[in-house]
Amino acid sequence: DTGVSQNPRHKITKRGQNVTFRCDPISEHNRLYWYRQTLGQGPEFLTYFQNEAQLEKSRLLSDRFSAERPKGSFSTLEIQRTEQGDSAMYLCASSLAMISGGAEAFFGQGTRLTVV
């Protein structure tokens, strides 16, 4: 399977615990996005990388959220001191960074986080 891979698919955690999610993009894609989606809503932008550089982080994102892409390949999203409001589907997507900028993003299946 050469698509975007996210692990784990499901995570249940107690409030206050830290969680980390991993995303493996399509191999030749140099741009990687993280989104959060709650039931019936559109994906909400969290952050994105071009290679290893984090180009933008949503102002809606608290300091408890951090993302890395150390070698420009896979990425991790960490949530510290989880709260019940963090319960959502976390989506990763990747794309080529074309000069024209018109490349579409391909999404993984997501990681569903439940904070109890």
Next chain:
Amino acid sequence: AQSVAQPEDQVNVAEGNPLTVKCTYSVSGNPYLFWYVQYPNRGLQFLLKYITGDNLVKGSYGFEAEFNKSQTSFHLKKPSALVSDSALYFCAVRDGDSSASKIIFGSGTRLSIRP
């Protein structure tokens, strides 16, 4: 800042009839526009995109979308709906004049096709 609006939470269409799912956008530069579909418990799947050129773009599963610059719209259409088209549809936009811009999604429209 860029934004996307999908004014209809739900669209109901009878099978065999044409369907339209509406989308309007706002960007400071030239828009790059996308449509995605999401089936239950599945990830988002790319349907089609407009970058430049012909205002009518064709995509997967018989869908097409029409770019209208004056109305800042990018409505999704299909001439004859199928029950299997029932899903959640998302419009998305990127500012094409900024090489570092992100993709922003609308809130989604649930399409329901009745037999």
